[in-house]
Amino acid sequence: MLEYAAVMTTTQEENLPYDVFCKACPSRGTLEHVTGRWGSLTLGALHEGSLRFNELRRRVDGVSEKMLSQTLHALERDGLVHREAQPTNPPRVDYELTPLGHEVAERLLGLIHFVEGRMDDVLEARRRYDDARTD
Template identity: 50%
Template sequence: MDTTFPDLRKYGGADAFLRACKPRTVLDIFTGKWTGLVMGALLDGPRRFNELRRMLDGITQKMLSQNLRTLERDGLVTRTVYPTIPPRVEYELTGLGHSAMGVLRAIGDWAGEHADDVLTARQTYDERAREPVRAV
């Protein structure tokens, strides 16, 4: 098999192009629409569910629940239930979650710097797509 990329497996390294690659599995955490936003909302400290829901314009209750559950499962968020009536539940970034924020901040910075470029490219593409196909 001839590939453009070196096969790192023969050197004991990971190959993110393989389905079972551990780093690829972990990278999947950050590909969701809401993951970075949920984590960003927790950056300043613990928050309750409804507080997060109010902060994250457009997220549904179901999607927020799913994201928090996944982030907790992956060790990026902790869920603390306080024994009050009714129970008070707070979500907070773990040390692992805080360590991932550097990467997410960099992506957010890039998005802020290049949002206009991307939106212009989309508009140009959409305009071209509406044009009739011409024979060459």
């Protein structure tokens, strides 16, 4: 029993109970909310501070009202975004990151800034790839 318990501990440390590589794991859905086309930009925009719906829509250039609304619902349900409705007339609704959302957004922005910073290399690679196929 002791040996079995020791094995279990090792296994649990190495293999988290959640695994995005498994299609049935709920972590895959959350990763998609976080890294999806609009999810990543929404989290990135809210990292700068709380925003109202229309401010967010202007910042996330190209998103439709419907897609931004769906994106915000998914992120709110996952506990990454907090929606604060003020009892004013007309109602004022602010969106902000939760502490967990903030931690996710920081990692995401690390990736975003890295990609932005290496786009010259990416575009050069694309040119080489396309040239090799048109010779």
